[in-house]
Structures are given as C-alpha cells and as structure tokens.
Amino acid sequence: MVDSRLLGLVEHSRKYIVLGVLVQWIGLLGSIAAVLSMSFVLQQAWAGQVTRKLILSVTAIVIAAIAVRCLCNYAASMLSYRASVNAKKTLRSQIYGKLLKLGPAYTDHTSTSGVIQVAVEGVEQLETYFGRYMPQLFYSLLAPVTLFITLSFVSFKAAIILLVCVPLIPVSIIVIMRMAKKLFRKYWGSYVNLGHSFLENVQGLTTLKIYGTDQEKHQEMNTAAEDFRKMTMKVLTMQLNSVAVMDLIAFGGAAAGVLVAVSEYSAGHIGLAGALIIVLLSAEFFIPLRLLGSYFHIAMNGMAASDKIFQILSTEELVQGKKSIETTDIRLDQVNFAYDERDTLRNISMDIPQGSFISIVGESGSGKSTVAGLIVGHHEGYRGSLTVGGTELAAISEESRMRYMTWIGFNSYIFKGTVEANLKMGNEHANEEQMLEVLRQVKLYDFILSQGGLEVELEEQGANLSGGQRQRLALARALLHDSSVYIFDEATSNIDSESEAGIMEVIHALAGSKTVILISHRLENVVQSDRIYVLQNGLVAESGTHHELLSQQGHYAEMYLSQHQVEQFVKGGAVYA
Numbered sequence: 247m248v249d250s251r252l253l254g255l256v257e258h259s260r261k262y263i264v265l266g267v268l269v270q271w272i273g274l275l276g277s278i279a280a281v282l283s284m285s286f287v288l289q290q291a292w293a294g295q296v297t298r299k300l301i302l303s304v305t306a307i308v309i310a311a312i313a314v315r316c317l318c319n320y321a322a323s324m325l326s327y328r329a330s331v332n333a334k335k336t337l338r339s340q341i342y343g344k345l346l347k348l349g350p351a352y353t354d355h356t357s358t359s360g361v362i363q364v365a366v367e368g369v370e371q372l373e374t375y376f377g378r379y380m381p382q383l384f385y386s387l388l389a390p391v392t393l394f395i396t397l398s399f400v401s402f403k404a405a406i407i408l409l410v411c412v413p414l415i416p417v418s419i420i421v422i423m424r425m426a427k428k429l430f431r432k433y434w435g436s437y438v439n440l441g442h443s444f445l446e447n448v449q450g451l452t453t454l455k456i457y458g459t460d461q462e463k464h465q466e467m468n469t470a471a472e473d474f475r476k477m478t479m480k481v482l483t484m485q486l487n488s489v490a491v492m493d494l495i496a497f498g499g500a501a502a503g504v505l506v507a508v509s510e511y512s513a514g515h516i517g518l519a520g521a522l523i524i525v526l527l528s529a530e531f532f533i534p535l536r537l538l539g540s541y542f543h544i545a546m547n548g549m550a551a552s553d554k555i556f557q558i559l560s561t562e563e564l565v566q567g568k569k570s571i572e573t574t575d576i577r578l579d580q581v582n583f584a585y586d587e588r589d590t591l592r593n594i595s596m597d598i599p600q601g602s603f604i605s606i607v608g609e610s611g612s613g614k615s616t617v618a619g620l621i622v623g624h625h626e627g628y629r630g631s632l633t634v635g636g637t638e639l640a641a642i643s644e645e646s647r648m649r650y651m652t653w654i655g656f657n658s659y660i661f662k663g664t665v666e667a668n669l670k671m672g673n674e675h676a677n678e679e680q681m682l683e684v685l686r687q688v689k690l691y692d693f694i695l696s697q698g699g700l701e702v703e704l705e706e707q708g709a710n711l712s713g714g715q716r717q718r719l720a721l722a723r724a725l726l727h728d729s730s731v732y733i734f735d736e737a738t739s740n741i742d743s744e745s746e747a748g749i750m751e752v753i754h755a756l757a758g759s760k761t762v763i764l765i766s767h768r769l770e771n772v773v774q775s776d777r778i779y780v781l782q783n784g785l786v787a788e789s790g791t792h793h794e795l796l797s798q799q800g801h802y803a804e805m806y807l808s809q810h811q812v813e814q815f816v817k818g819g820a821v822y823a
C-alpha cells in the first residue's frame with residue numbers, strides 16, 4: 247500500500263504529507279471536542295439541568311471546534327496540493343534529466359510516445375497518490391486509534407467492536423489491490439499502445455496517404471482504441487464494485503456502532519451523553535478509511551504508471567567519465583560492438599589524427615553509422631579500445647566530448663523559433679556578424695535575408711524550409727559550434743545536388759583546419775580524403791587513399807567504378823535529353 251520507491255523519489259513532498267496528516271488529526275480533535283460538548287449539553291437538557299452559562303460556553307466550544315475543523319480542512323487541502331505539485335515537478339524533472347543523460351540513445355530503450363505518456367499523463371495520475379492517498383493512509387491509521395481511546399472512556403465494549411470492524415476496509419483494499427494489479431498493468435499497456443500507434447500514424451500520415459494505407463492504419467487505430475475502451479470499462483467496473491464493498495463495510499460498521507450504543511444505553515451501562523457520543527463518532531471511525539478506498543483506486547492507476555516511470559528511470563545510462571581532453575587524435579584498436587547477440591562491428595582499428603580528413607564508406611548496413619555513434623559516445627559497451635587524445639572514451643566527460651565533437655546526421659533537427667535562436671544553439675555567444683558569416687559559407691545568406699533576416703520565424707522541424715535549406719542551416723549551426731572534430735553521417739543524403747555541392751564545399755574547406763570524419767554513399771565526395779576506411783559486414787575490409795584503394799582493385803575500386811559509370815551515364819543522358 248506504500249510504495250517506498252516512489253516515496254524515496256520525492257523527498258520534498260514527505261514533509262507536506264506529514265503536515266497534512268497532522269492538520270487532519272487536529273481537525274478530528276476539534277470534531278471530538280464538539281461532539282463531547284454537544285452530547286453533554288443534551289444530556290443536561292434531558293435531565294433539566296441546563297443553564298444559560300452552560301449553553302453559552304458549549305456554543306463557544308462548538309463554534310471554535312467547527313472553525314478549527316474548517317481551517318484544518320483548508321490547510322490539509324493546501325498541503326495536499328503542495329505535496330502533489332512538488333512530487334509532479336520532481337518526477338518530471340527526473341524523467342527529463344534521465345532522457346538527457348541517456349541522450350540520443352534513449353529510443354533504444356523506450357518509444358517517444360511512451361515517454362510522453364508517462365511524463366504527462368502518468369505523472370498526473372500520481373497527483374492523487376501523493377496529494378490525497380498518502381496523507382489519507384496515515385490519517386486512516388491515526389483516526390481510529392484516537393477515536394478508540396476517546397470511546398474507551400465512554401464504553402470499552404463499543405470501542406472494541408468499532409475497532410474490530412475497521413480493519414475490514416484495508417483488508418478489502420488489499421484483496422482488491424491484488425486482483426486489480428494485473429488489470430491496471432494491462433490498462434497502461436493498452437494506453438501506451440494506443441498513444442504509440444497514434445503518434446506514429448500522425449507522423450507518418452503523408453507516407454500512409456501516398457501508399458493508400460491510411461484506411462488500414464485507421465482500422466488498426468480503431469482496434470487499439472476499442473481495446474483501450476474495453477480496458478477502461480473493466481477498470482471502472484472493478485472500481486465501482488470495490489466502492490460498493492467498502493460502502494457496505496463502512497455503513498455496516500457505523501450501524502453496528504449505533505446498535506451497540508442503543509443496547510448499552512438500554513442496559514444502563516452508559517448515559518444519554520455516552521450513547522450520543524458513540525452514535526456521532528462511530529461514523530468518524532469509518533469515514534477516513536472509506537475515503538482512503540476512493541483515493542486508492544486513482545492512486546493505483548498512478549502506481550501502475552509508476553512502473554513505467556521506474557522502467558525509464560532505471561535504464562542504464564552511459565557511464566560518464568570525468569576527464570577532459572586537450573588533443574583530439576582518435577584511435578580505435580580492435581573495437582567490437584553488438585546491439586544484440588550478434589557483433590555489428592568486429593575488430594575495427596582506425597587511426598584518425600587531429601586535423602585529418604577521414605572517410606568511412608561501405609554498403610548499407612556495413613556498420614558506418616555505428617562506428618560514428620561509438621566515436622560520438624552514443625553507444626556504450628564496446629570491447630577493445632577507443633581513445634581520444636590518448637584517453638579512453640568512457641573516461642572523458644560528456645561536456646568535454648560535446649565541446650570537441652560535432653555530429654551532423656542526414657536529418658538534422660531544426661527547432662520552432664527564429665533562425666537566430668537555432669543558430670545560437672551552436673554557440674550562444676555568437677554575434678550577428680558571425681551568424682551571417684556562417685550563413686554565407688553555407689550559401690543561405692541571400693535566402694535568409696530575403697525572408698527577413700535572422701529574425702525570420704521557422705516552423706517546427708523547419709517545415710517552412712526545403713530539405714537542402716534545412717541541412718545547410720544545420721551545417722551553419724554546426725560551424726558556429728567550432729569544435730575540433732566534425733562527423734558528417736550521410737549529411738548530404740536526400741537533398742538537391744546544389745545543396746549537396748554547397749555542403750561538400752564547406753566540408754572540404756573544414757578539412758583544412760579540423761578533423762573531419764565523413765560517411766558518404768557517394769564516393770566522389772571522399773576522393774580527397776587523407777584516408778578512406780572501407781567497411782564490409784562490420785569489418786574494415788580495406789583502407790588507404792583513393793588512389794591506393796583504386797590500385798588495389800578491391801571492394802572500393804569496384805564500388806567507385808560502378809558509381810562513376812552510373813554518374814557518367816546520367817550526365818551523358820542529361821546532355822542528350
């Protein structure tokens with residue numbers, strides 16, 4: 247009933263929970279004072295011994311007790327709000343922090359839609375757990391004990407009977423919890439599944455339309471939505487049934503209290519005041535636990551979501567080193583790496599001296615991006631040695647790694663905001679002149695100026711730019727980063743030939759002053775490299791300069807010549823067209 251892992255996560259909320267319990271308890275003492283004084287005055291009135299002074303003082307006590315109860319209720323709800331706000335904030339920042347630590351590799355462990363659902367809806371569901379359920383749980387233990395002590399002075403027998411009935415509610419909660427745990431897990435599974443297919447289908451809507459498969463996906467989503475509806479109905483049915491059971495116990499227990507009071511009064515064991523106290527306070531015995539039962543259902547949903555939160559939080563992250571580096575000679579020595587059981591890279595050895603221009607080529611799936619990912623630090627768990635400036639990669643701090651290395655993939659992300667804001671991600675201190683200069687280098691200057699300059703607003707994912715413009719803007723941002731190593735992983739894929747030529751020009755210019763690691767399918771782009779590594783099935787099959795590799799007449803020469811022939815043919819075709 248208490249999840250110590252969850253409580254451990256949100257230390258700051260604990261004090262609000264404790265204070266919440268305390269003010270509820272003070273409120274209960276107020277109620278007890280009001281009931282005792284009212285019962286006493288009624289007994290006196292029944293006996294014809296009531297005085298004006300007694301009525302006035304009891305009225306004052308009752309008003310004060312009601313005021314205390316109201317104040318305590320208000321304070322309890324404020325503290326509950328504080329506890330839940332604090333918990334939500336802490337959990338969301340922990341999830342966010344974890345994603346940052348996992349870096350781009352987070353998708354290896356969880357889907358984007360899963361993260362969104364857990365961080366938004368899942369954390370929201372935990373609001374009741376921290377704000378309502380936890381304070382109510384402790385108050386539900388304290389209240390019956392307090393009432394038992396009070397009533398034991400009136401009638402020990404009645405106090406014992408009421409106390410014995412109380413545990414029936416937590417017992418029913420535990421039984422329901424056992425039965426419902428699996429159901430809630432399934433409920434969350436189907437919710438995440440629905441969110442996943444929704445996000446994927448919305449993102450891929452254009453592709454679905456092109457291939458006319460949107461109707462099929464529509465049906466799939468309807469099925470997922472129907473599954474989720476059925477699961478929600480099952481959860482609601484379970485909740486209503488368990489509420490009915492708890493009501494039965496709570497009202498049955500209160501009725502038992504009334505019966506005991508009547509029988510004790512008839513037997514002459516207690517007076518009228520005693521009977522009234524038992525009748526009025528017996529409901530208080532059960533109300534806290536009955537309320538706990540209601541919160542428990544919502545809290546259970548949150549606890550099921552918390553499993554997903556812990557799944558994300560316990561994901562093993564890259565071990566971050568502490569060392570910083572001064573030089574950036576990169577050396578891979580007999581590196582092996584596996585995503586799963588099969589080795590994707592085998593005995594890879596590469597020498598990438600500072601300031602050199604190195605290319606990695608090979609057929610699709612040969613392991614080029616995996617090598618780049620290892621050098622950037624996206625993957626951990628490689629065997630062999632990968633050093634930068636003589637320091638093993640794993641020992642280098644993330645900050646140092648980010649400073650010396652810039653990675654540009656084939657689909658760089660442009661954020662919603664101004665061109666300036668996107669460029670400043672590369673270097674927050676860049677001034678206007680520097681920004682315009684890099685735009686000039688990537689041949690985007692005229693276009694951006696014609697659109698309104700650095701202040702021009704870009705849409706999400708740079709949707710109001712062409713693919714080539716997006717890549718060139720990403721390159722401009724990378725240039726501002728001014729790191730000593732640049733890795734281009736198919737940075738010119740899927741873009742127009744003019745943009746490709748522009749980007750390649752910048753890459754070749756960079757190669758004079760920076761370390762450039764270029765991955766390209768188009769071998770014409772790698773001809774000028776100081777060294778070309780040719781990968782085949784995760785192995786370095788050949789290496790050397792373009793001319794050395796051509797003279798070896800191996801895999802590279804074969805790939806280069808066939809590409810060259812195709813390109814000549816296309817060019818020729820264009821001439822005669």
Ligand SMILES: Nc1ncnc2c1ncn2[C@@H]1O[C@H](COP(=O)(O)OP(=O)(O)OP(=O)(O)O)[C@@H](O)[C@H]1O
Binds near residue numbers: 590611
């Ligand atoms: N996240 C991953 N999980 C499991 N296997 C992966 C993952 N990423 C890549 N692979 C596998 O590793 C192998 C090498 O992939 P990699 O992306 O490094 O190849 P590549 O040479 O860059 O290919 P391409 O030229 O098509 O980009 C492929 O067989 C691929 O299926």
